[in-house]
Amino acid sequence: MHAASNQNERPCRTSGGNILIDLLLGLWIVTLFLPMIPTLVRLLARQDWLMRSAQDQIQLQQLRRLLLSSGEIEVSRDQLTFYAEGQNRRLVQSGNWLLAQPGTWIFFDQVETVWFDQRQSQIWMHLVSMDGEWEAVVGDAG
Incomplete structure (x- = not known):
């Protein structure tokens, strides 16, 4: 009879020690990876x-390809006017977009300001966006 009672008995274990170890281990892992967060960002x-x-x-x-195949390019500070695909077009800023009109051919988005400049035989575009600003040659005047 003594052997039968041992089968039904459960050992009395406290889980308080295991919870504390798990909690300390978890905190250690978090503090180990916490300094990596700024690097990941x-x-x-x-x-x-x-x-x-x-x-x-x-x-x-x-844009360069379009202007390369275009004719009658005229540069003003806030727009480029050119003849392409059988009609006169303008490259202008509309809201936060730089697009070719007529139509809605969007070249750049998130544009804050853009201006064009002709320096000798080259057409330059200066673009300020939410990500920064840059300047590039977009075509040849001629």
Whole structure:
């Protein structure tokens, strides 16, 4: 009979010690990785900047191709006027976009200001966006 009672008995264990160890281990892991958070945030922000920069370069190349095949390019401070695809077009800022009109061909978004300048035989675009500002040659005047 003594053997049968041992089968039904459960050992009395306290889980208080295990909870304390788990809690301390969890706090140690959190404090170990806490200093890495600013680095991760910077890496994610840099990745976003790189993607944005690549997208800007693609859009700049598209604009250069359009102007290369265009004629009658005229530069004024706030817009470019040119003849392309059988009609007169304007490259202007509309809200936060730089687009070709007529139509809604968007070249750049998040544009705060843009202006154009002709320096000798080159057309320069100076663009200020929410991500920063840059200047680039967009075509040849001629």
